[in-house]
Amino acid sequence: MATFIIARLTFLEAIRRRILLSAFLLGVAFLILYTWGFYLMRQEALPSVPRSEISSAILRSGLNNFLTLAGLYAVNFLAIAMGALVSADTLAGEIGSGTIQAIVAKPVRRAQIVLGKWVGFAGLLALYLVLMVGGVMAVAYVLDGYVVPNVASGVALIYLEALLMMSVTLMCSSMFSTLATGGVIFGLYGIAFIGGWVEQFGALLQNQAAVNIGVVSSLIIPSEALWRRAAYEMTPPLAQVIGISFSGPMFTVSVPSDAQIVYAVGYLAVALAIGVRAFARRDL
Amino acid sequence: MTHAIETINLRKEFDENVAVRGLTLQVTQGEVFGFLGPNGAGKTTSIKMLLGLVAPTAGSAMLLGAPLGDRAVRARIGFLPEHFRFHDWLSAREFLDLHGRLYAMSASRLRSRINELLDLVGLTPFRDKQLRTFSKGMLQRVGLAQALLNDPALVFLDEPTSGLDPVGRRLVRDIIRDLRARGTTIFLNSHLLSEVEITCDRVAFIKHGEVLRVSELKSLVNGATSVTIRADSLTPPIIAGLQQWSRDVRADGAQVTLTVSDETALPAINRYLVAQNVAVYALTPQHLSLEDLFIQIVGTDGGL
Numbered sequence: 001m002a003t004f005i006i007a008r009l010t011f012l013e014a015i016r017r018r019i020l021l022s023a024f025l026l027g028v029a030f031l032i033l034y035t036w037g038f039y040l041m042r043q044e045a046l047p048s049v050p051r052s053e054i055s056s057a058i059l060r061s062g063l064n065n066f067l068t069l070a071g072l073y074a075v076n077f078l079a080i081a082m083g084a085l086v087s088a089d090t091l092a093g094e095i096g097s098g099t100i101q102a103i104v105a106k107p108v109r110r111a112q113i114v115l116g117k118w119v120g121f122a123g124l125l126a127l128y129l130v131l132m133v134g135g136v137m138a139v140a141y142v143l144d145g146y147v148v149p150n151v152a153s154g155v156a157l158i159y160l161e162a163l164l165m166m167s168v169t170l171m172c173s174s175m176f177s178t179l180a181t182g183g184v185i186f187g188l189y190g191i192a193f194i195g196g197w198v199e200q201f202g203a204l205l206q207n208q209a210a211v212n213i214g215v216v217s218s219l220i221i222p223s224e225a226l227w228r229r230a231a232y233e234m235t236p237p238l239a240q241v242i243g244i245s246f247s248g249p250m251f252t253v254s255v256p257s258d259a260q261i262v263y264a265v266g267y268l269a270v271a272l273a274i275g276v277r278a279f280a281r282r283d284l
Numbered sequence: 285m286t287h288a289i290e291t292i293n294l295r296k297e298f299d300e301n302v303a304v305r306g307l308t309l310q311v312t313q314g315e316v317f318g319f320l321g322p323n324g325a326g327k328t329t330s331i332k333m334l335l336g337l338v339a340p341t342a343g344s345a346m347l348l349g350a351p352l353g354d355r356a357v358r359a360r361i362g363f364l365p366e367h368f369r370f371h372d373w374l375s376a377r378e379f380l381d382l383h384g385r386l387y388a389m390s391a392s393r394l395r396s397r398i399n400e401l402l403d404l405v406g407l408t409p410f411r412d413k414q415l416r417t418f419s420k421g422m423l424q425r426v427g428l429a430q431a432l433l434n435d436p437a438l439v440f441l442d443e444p445t446s447g448l449d450p451v452g453r454r455l456v457r458d459i460i461r462d463l464r465a466r467g468t469t470i471f472l473n474s475h476l477l478s479e480v481e482i483t484c485d486r487v488a489f490i491k492h493g494e495v496l497r498v499s500e501l502k503s504l505v506n507g508a509t510s511v512t513i514r515a516d517s518l519t520p521p522i523i524a525g526l527q528q529w530s531r532d533v534r535a536d537g538a539q540v541t542l543t544v545s546d547e548t549a550l551p552a553i554n555r556y557l558v559a560q561n562v563a564v565y566a567l568t569p570q571h572l573s574l575e576d577l578f579i580q581i582v583g584t585d586g587g588l
Contacts, residue, residue: 106386
């Protein structure tokens with residue numbers, strides 16, 4: 001019950017402090033720019049497509065897939081940033097200001113406060129992704145009737161990645177100040193990002209050491225691996241074969257395994273558990 | 285009779301610092317208990333330990349007959365934090381609604397209780413205004429309403445009048461008096477000694493996280509009396525003779541001031557002076573203020 005009260009409060013805070021509104025407006029601005037760019041690129045690319053019926057269809061679908069995934073890559077980043085920004089200050093800030101004191105003195109478990117916030121942010125992220133992913137996918141669908149394959153599992157992976165980074169942020173926020181939390185999260189994101197690149201190049205050049213660096217980085221923080229798996233899921237096999245797929249900043253040469261998804265889920269659960277425990281033991 | 289609060293050697297260390305050295309005290313149910321001490325004496329840390337915000341390093345305590353951390357007991361406690369900050373994007377009513385829900389109060393009881401309390405603290409006209417538009421005094425009032433939502437058996441008020449003007453202070457005093465009449469135990473942490481003097485039944489003086497003295501306020505303030513004697517021919521031997529009633533005798537020309545533990549000494553002093561052929565013009569008893577006592581007990585170093 002208390003979990004639900006705190007979740008509702010978290011949601012209300014996002015509305016009252018205009019977080020939801022500004023995210024929505026900027027999201028719409030992004031979608032307008034994206035639609036415009038998508039449209040221009042199709043104009044440019046499609047006349048050069050060969051006349052043959054089949055190859056035209058293949059290239060058209062490949063282009064749509066490429067552009068849709070490029071949009072989703074941006075959305076994926078925005079969702080991570082959104083989750084981290086709104087949750088970085090939530091515990092650290094309320095501990096710092098003392099707002100938390102009157103709440104914790106109530107007959108509630110401290111775990112319920114952390115979990116309530118988690119549920120609230122998970123709801124916000126879901127809402128954000130519905131808007132943004134829906135918007136990006138609608139563009140290709142409206143202009144060309146195109147839908148990427150495996151939408152459900154692809155979007156679920158993107159959502160999992162956003163939840164993962166939000167949970168890690170919440171964990172840090174229960175232990176460190178807001179600024180330190182921000183520093184840690186962006187550091188982790190940087191590791192994941194660079195590690196992902198190095199792994200892709202390594203796979204492309206068949207350099208095992210580089211691949212290993214990527215693997216280690218996705219053990220440190222498995223966020224980028226989730227995106228690469230999502231991109232892989234949403235790219236048709238044919239597009240991958242002919243090399244016009246967009247997956248991450250690079251082509252998805254090295255595909256994260258199921259084990260890595262399981263690892264990411266476990267990582268999330270452990271981060272949340274550490275956050276709950278740290279907050280429960282903390283002097284406020 | 286169980287005590288509302290009972291602590292035994294409650295101790296808190298933060299790294300190297302000892303914030304509370306060993307707090308041992310009992311607060312009786314239904315009394316207004318004043319917690320006095322200089323800044324940094326560990327008053328707020330003590331309250332935080334009792335409320336479960338800070339984990340004690342050692343020692344133990346019972347609140348309303350249950351050990352610290354009991355959630356059923358927390359449902360019967362009210363708390364107004366010092367430097368309270370609340371979610372200022374909530375309106376006064378939403379804020380009270382949130383805290384009432386956290387007390388797991390039923391919706392209907394909560395609704396009537398919120399109206400009652402907004403009325404009590406005089407904020408009914410501002411009930412739909414967001415807290416960020418409130419003045420410090422208004423925030424303190426809404427914070428106080430928050431602490432009373434659940435009709436608590438025990439209320440902790442940490443500096444409840446610090447942001448208030450005289451009207452607000454009187455309001456808090458009246459509220460404390462009402463609560464006391466209904467049998468609520470109040471643990472009051474305040475710097476405003478005049479406030480404490482008016483409202484409290486008993487006070488504890490603490491310094492460096494230890495109780496120096498616990499005393500009934502009435503006997504404390506009524507008991508100690510300072511007497512000023514204005515008389516002629518007060519010779520040093522006569523003044524020295526006054527030391528049988530007080531060790532604290534100060535002579536200043538035709539005037540002598542001494543502190544006696546109780547008013548019954550006055551007639552004896554007068555008889556003594558007359559017997560010594562002293563012409564007494566005035567013998568004026570003066571009650572010591574709580575502030576004088578505070579400085580006497582705690583010292584002037586402010587606990588630094």
